[in-house]
Amino acid sequence: MGQSLSEVSRREERIYVTLPVTLRTGWQGATEVNGNTVDYSERGLRVRASAPLRVRQDVEVIVSDNPTLKRNYSVMWVREPSTDQSVYEAGLEVDRDRPE
Numbered sequence: 001m002g003q004s005l006s007e008v009s010r011r012e013e014r015i016y017v018t019l020p021v022t023l024r025t026g027w028q029g030a031t032e033v034n035g036n037t038v039d040y041s042e043r044g045l046r047v048r049a050s051a052p053l054r055v056r057q058d059v060e061v062i063v064s065d066n067p068t069l070k071r072n073y074s075v076m077w078v079r080e081p082s083t084d085q086s087v088y089e090a091g092l093e094v095d096r097d098r099p100e
Contacts (some may be wrong), residue, residue: 012041020064023049025057034064044073044093052089053078059090 016039018026023033033047043062053059053075063069081087 012043014039014041014046021047022062022064023047023053024060024062025053030060033054038089043089044076046089046091048089050087052080052088058095060090 005006017037019037021035021037023035024030024034031051033049033051035047038046038048040046046047047061055075055078057075059075060071061073072095074095075090077091079089
């Protein structure tokens with residue numbers, strides 16, 4: 001479905017923090033999924049959610065505790081849940097081309 005984690009190079013230090021977030025895809029009538037962050041860097045973040053995302057999909061991430069903290073991202077990779085989990089994991093890169 002996307003690149004494997006081994007194919008994605010890690011060039012920056014990651015900061016591990018778990019924050020509740022809302023992932024919004026689409027425009028009007030957008031789909032919203034609750035999730036949380038796993039880690040972040042200057043270029044992006046890793047999130048976990050109960051619903052899948054698609055590679056190259058545009059996503060707006062909103063910090064649930066502070067809705068004024070939001071930013072646009074592009075999905076770079078997706079990891080399917082293992083058989084004992086129902087959580088998807090995705091790597092998001094800051095979308096510098098779309099306005100905030």
